[in-house]
Amino acid sequence: MISDGVVEDEEKWLSAGIAGLQQNAFHMHRALDSNNLKDALKYSAQMLSELRTSRLSPHKYYELYMRAFDELRKLEIFFKEETSRGCSIVELYELVQHAGNILPRLYLLCTVGSVYIKSKEAPAKDVLKDLVEMCRGIQHPLRGLFLRSYLSQVSRDKLPDIGSEYEGDADTVMDAVEFVLQNFTEMNKLWVRMQHQGPAREKDKRGKERGELRDLVGKNLHVLSQIEGVDLEMYKETVLPRVLEQVVNCKDELAQYYLMDCIIQVFPDEYHLQTLETLLSACPQLQSSVDVETVLSRLMERLSNYAASGSEVLPEFFQVEAFAKLNNSIGKVIEAQENMPIAGVVTLYASLLTFTLQVHPDRLDYIDQILGACVKKLSGREKLNDSKATKQIVALLSAPLEKYKDIDTALNLSNYPRIMECLNDGTHKEMANVIVQNILKNKTCISTAEKVDALFELIKGLIRDLDGDTHDELDADFIEEQNSVARLIQILHSDDPEEMLKVIETVRKHILTGGRKRLPYTVPPLIFSSLKLVRRLEKQEESVSGDEASTTPKKIFQLVTQTIEALTSIPVPELALGLYLQCAEAANDCDLEPVAYEFFTQAYILYEEEITDSKTQVTSIHLIIGTLQRMHVFGVENRDALTHKATGYSAKLLKKPDQCRAVYACSHLFWLDDHDSIRDEERVLLCLKRALRIANAVQQMANATRGSSGSALLFIEILNKYLYFYEKGVSQITVESIQDLIKLIRNEMQGDASPSDPAADAFLASTLRYIQFQKDKGGAVGDKYMLITD
Amino acid sequence: MVLVLALGDLHIPHRAPDLPAKFKSMLVPGKIQHVICTGNLCIKEVHEYLKTVCPDLHITRGEYDEDSRYPDTKTLTIGQFKLGVCHGHQVIPWGDLDSLAMLQRQLDVDILVTGHTHQFTAYKHEAGVVINPGSATGAFSSITYDVNPSFVLMDIDGLRVVVYVYELIDGEVKVDKIDFKKTTTPTNLPH
Numbered sequence: 001m002i003s004d005g006v007v008e009d010e011e012k013w014l015s016a017g018i019a020g021l022q023q024n025a026f027h028m029h030r031a032l033d034s035n036n037l038k039d040a041l042k043y044s045a046q047m048l049s050e051l052r053t054s055r056l057s058p059h060k061y062y063e064l065y066m067r068a069f070d071e072l073r074k075l076e077i078f079f080k081e082e083t084s085r086g087c088s089i090v091e092l093y094e095l096v097q098h099a100g101n102i103l104p105r106l107y108l109l110c111t112v113g114s115v116y117i118k119s120k121e122a123p124a125k126d127v128l129k130d131l132v133e134m135c136r137g138i139q140h141p142l143r144g145l146f147l148r149s150y151l152s153q154v155s156r157d158k159l160p161d162i163g164s165e166y167e168g169d170a171d172t173v174m175d176a177v178e179f180v181l182q183n184f185t186e187m188n189k190l191w192v193r194m195q196h197q198g199p200a201r202e203k204d205k206r207g208k209e210r211g212e213l214r215d216l217v218g219k220n221l222h223v224l225s226q227i228e229g230v231d232l233e234m235y236k237e238t239v240l241p242r243v244l245e246q247v248v249n250c251k252d253e254l255a256q257y258y259l260m261d262c263i264i265q266v267f268p269d270e271y272h273l274q275t276l277e278t279l280l281s282a283c284p285q286l287q288s289s290v291d292v293e294t295v296l297s298r299l300m301e302r303l304s305n306y307a308a309s310g311s312e313v314l315p316e317f318f319q320v321e322a323f324a325k326l327n328n329s330i331g332k333v334i335e336a337q338e339n340m341p342i343a344g345v346v347t348l349y350a351s352l353l354t355f356t357l358q359v360h361p362d363r364l365d366y367i368d369q370i371l372g373a374c375v376k377k378l379s380g381r382e383k384l385n386d387s388k389a390t391k392q393i394v395a396l397l398s399a400p401l402e403k404y405k406d407i408d409t410a411l412n413l414s415n416y417p418r419i420m421e422c423l424n425d426g427t428h429k430e431m432a433n434v435i436v437q438n439i440l441k442n443k444t445c446i447s448t449a450e451k452v453d454a455l456f457e458l459i460k461g462l463i464r465d466l467d468g469d470t471h472d473e474l475d476a477d478f479i480e481e482q483n484s485v486a487r488l489i490q491i492l493h494s495d496d497p498e499e500m501l502k503v504i505e506t507v508r509k510h511i512l513t514g515g516r517k518r519l520p521y522t523v524p525p526l527i528f529s530s531l532k533l534v535r536r537l538e539k540q541e542e543s544v545s546g547d548e549a550s551t552t553p554k555k556i557f558q559l560v561t562q563t564i565e566a567l568t569s570i571p572v573p574e575l576a577l578g579l580y581l582q583c584a585e586a587a588n589d590c591d592l593e594p595v596a597y598e599f600f601t602q603a604y605i606l607y608e609e610e611i612t613d614s615k616t617q618v619t620s621i622h623l624i625i626g627t628l629q630r631m632h633v634f635g636v637e638n639r640d641a642l643t644h645k646a647t648g649y650s651a652k653l654l655k656k657p658d659q660c661r662a663v664y665a666c667s668h669l670f671w672l673d674d675h676d677s678i679r680d681e682e683r684v685l686l687c688l689k690r691a692l693r694i695a696n697a698v699q700q701m702a703n704a705t706r707g708s709s710g711s712a713l714l715f716i717e718i719l720n721k722y723l724y725f726y727e728k729g730v731s732q733i734t735v736e737s738i739q740d741l742i743k744l745i746r747n748e749m750q751g752d753a754s755p756s757d758p759a760a761d762a763f764l765a766s767t768l769r770y771i772q773f774q775k776d777k778g779g780a781v782g783d784k785y786m787l788i789t790d
Numbered sequence: 791m792v793l794v795l796a797l798g799d800l801h802i803p804h805r806a807p808d809l810p811a812k813f814k815s816m817l818v819p820g821k822i823q824h825v826i827c828t829g830n831l832c833i834k835e836v837h838e839y840l841k842t843v844c845p846d847l848h849i850t851r852g853e854y855d856e857d858s859r860y861p862d863t864k865t866l867t868i869g870q871f872k873l874g875v876c877h878g879h880q881v882i883p884w885g886d887l888d889s890l891a892m893l894q895r896q897l898d899v900d901i902l903v904t905g906h907t908h909q910f911t912a913y914k915h916e917a918g919v920v921i922n923p924g925s926a927t928g929a930f931s932s933i934t935y936d937v938n939p940s941f942v943l944m945d946i947d948g949l950r951v952v953v954y955v956y957e958l959i960d961g962e963v964k965v966d967k968i969d970f971k972k973t974t975t976p977t978n979l980p981h
Binding site: 484487491531586629665773 | 808833891896917935
């Protein structure tokens with residue numbers, strides 16, 4: 001072979017070779033045209049001598065070979081015509097052997113041989129046998145491979161196959177098979193020999209060159225698969241054992257890998273199923289460097305696809321006990337190849353799993369078995385850090401989820417959590433995410449506390465910090481994770497309230513291990529889940545009377561209180577306050593006064609001690625007043641205490657406009673439409689008047705600091721509230737007070753010192769329109785409003 | 791014909807895992823010109839999803855929203871109509887139509903879109919309409935029992951708006967519609 005750095009020379013030699021070939025071909029054609037056999041043979045031999053070169057790489061040699069091939073086709077036609085003109089084919093066969101050099105001699109012999117077989121003057125098998133033996137004369141790997149490839153090509157359509165014209169008493173399919181097998185064996189030997197030629201440092205180059213030639217060898221297997229007469233019986237008894245024998249004995253890594261794969265791809269799947277044991281028994285015998293994992297994976301993939309093609313084929317699988325054989329074989333291979341990387345082991349099991357999911361989807365014991373084998377291999381090592389292997393494991397674990405679309409099934413596989421244990425933290429989280437997304441996508445219903453427990457244990461990487469987790473920042477991924485967990489919590493549901501409470505308790509147990517990073521995300525969904533349960537019980541209690549149910553709203557409220565308490569250490573006071581108020585409303589609906597009062601107390605404490613930001617205070621006040629306004633469960637004392645505090649907070653807000661608005665909102669605390677007992681006119685008016693005073697103060701401040709009066713907006717808002725309560729029938733809100741207020745507003749807005757304020761103008765206009773609308777209504781409302789003159 | 795989607799109070803992920811699948815398949819991008827959201831999404835992913843339905847998105851702040859930069863109220867003009875948006879936890883008593891009408895006067899809008907109660911309402915009075923699209927996910931509410939997922943689609947055409955309300959009841963989407971016609975704005979009353 002050629003050494004490096006002489007590639008240009010190679011081009012030169014190729015050109016020279018082609019030139020020589022073409023020149024001789026030209027003369028050969030002239031001889032053919034003038035029926036000059038002697039000269040034709042002479043020039044053809046010379047032409048073929050170009051193929052004797054050792055200077056070309058396989059790629060370039062192929063170019064030369066193809067041209068020779070084309071010329072030989074024409075020569076063959078000439079030979080055929082010669083025999084019809086009376087020349088004896090036997091003589092021709094003799095004649096060509098007079099060529100000086102062996103390589104041209106053999107090419108010519110094969111060409112004549114082709115015509116010989118066609119003439120049927122001798123049994124095909126005899127000619128074929130002669131040729132395949134003669135080719136032994138060329139032991140040079142590259143030249144030998146191409147020569148035998150030529151033999152294979154010209155003999156292709158002349159094999160004594162069943163139903164072919166060449167079949168006879170003497171010629172049988174067996175002969176055809178024998179011929180191809182022999183050619184194959186010799187070609188493989190040549191191919192392997194290439195590996196050992198040349199200096200050691202060129203090993204890689206040789207490997208590459210051998211790769212270019214592999215299809216020449218593989219073609220023989222193709223031919224075998226196309227022979228009609230090769231039925232299952234013959235394949236099983238003759239073809240496969242012979243081929244495997246060669247594969248194993250050649251002890252060459254490249255050949256073994258390629259040929260095993262070739263066998264798998266070229267022969268039909270039914271054959272593989274029926275010869276599974278034989279095929280698999282070859283695997284442990286292969287060189288340890290062969291990537292047998294890929295070979296087996298591709299086999300299992302093919303069989304999986306075959307199984308998927310239709311349910312009629314499945315019984316075959318059962319009959320040959322495919323699973324057991326594959327499982328065994330994989331075990332043996334892994335045992336034989338001690339140094340197989342862990343990625344390889346997992347790939348094998350992943351392929352087997354896919355196969356099993358396709359062929360035996362109902363056999364969870366098989367699936368568990370596979371996972372168990374993996375666990376055995378993985379345990380005892382350090383946690384996996386190999387990225388290729390972890391990818392395979394994620395694929396392995398995701399496959400059952402995809403197939404069954406039901407986390408239940410995965411939870412029933414005893415080895416599933418064990419494999420999760422073997423993963424490193426990053427992969428564990430990744431897998432946990434896959435599981436959660438699968439549940440969310442399929443909306444699987446998980447309805448018992450036991451299953452919830454198992455599930456949360458399975459995804460514990462998301463629930464709490466695993467050892468060695470030093471992640472402290474809340475990056476976007478983390479937040480997305482936790483939001484997924486929150487969504488997951490929403491999906492958990494049981495129709496039985498007792499079971500549901502157990503579910504909630506189980507979830508609580510797990511999320512409390514999450515630490516301050518996670519609680520703000522996981523506690524709210526749990527609280528709302530609990531409040532939903534309370535509501536369910538509320539409805540039930542009306543129908544189920546006297547039953548000593550262990551699941552009562554009270555119990556749930558206790559649980560909820562303890563859970564919200566966990567938020568205090570973080571701290572997220574605004575969130576906790578909101579949750580307390582939600583619970584207070586729920587307690588209100590259950591008529592549990594002390595419980596509701598306690599929730600309000602907790603909310604107020606948070607407001608006083610933890611909520612210091614003025615914007616947050618405003619929102620919190622709105623929530624407090626809004627919630628308190630709806631409470632009907634409180635007795636007079638409790639209610640007074642709470643409303644007193646609420647108005648106090650309102651008056652102490654930082655910004656005066658906020659104060660004003662909060663205070664007039666408090667007026668609603670003293671007037672509930674559906675409760676006749678709560679209609680405290682005085683208190684309502686007190687609030688409104690206080691709001692007015694604050695609004696005045698705002699104007700004065702504006703005058704003092706800016707030299708102009710501020711907006712009259714607050715006054716107009718209060719005016720609207722006056723109208724609201726006037727309509728409700730608060731007698732202390734008199735027509736005069738309303739008209740005075742309107743006058744005041746107009747003064748404020750028309751003063752020289754006041755800047756134009758379109759918002760206030762518009763609001764006043766719409767308010768006055770409203771008064772007009774009410775007047776136009778007529779009836780009691782109309783009468784009331786008619787009294788207002790502006 | 792301008793289509794305006796109004797929805798809110800999704801409370802994802804605190805109170806609901808996701809929008810109902812049937813709603814999601816109806817909210818096809820490119821069909822709707824404006825989206826109004828009353829608040830309480832609560833997380834960024836929901837914001838981003840709404841943006842894919844229509845890039846002209848208007849959101850006001852609900853008390854549980856993750857993003858505190860949403861405004862408390864918003865006004866916008868679509869065709870002949872002035873719309874106002876506010877979550878509603880700021881208007882006390884919660885759900886009280888007279889108090890909401892007051893807010894409507896303050897914002898000086900024809901249509902006020904508000905939420906918080908998780909219950910669909912469409913209240914018509916002389917000065918305009920107050921619409922509450924309910925909760926798009928049917929999230930738990932302390933104010934309303936038995937919340938069904940719902941949202942509103944408004945078709946604004948000249949001086950007329952047709953309000954379609956879509957409600958998911960027992961797994962089926964039910965549609966109802968209400969018509970409103972705007973009278974031309976009367977001149978201001980003399981001072």
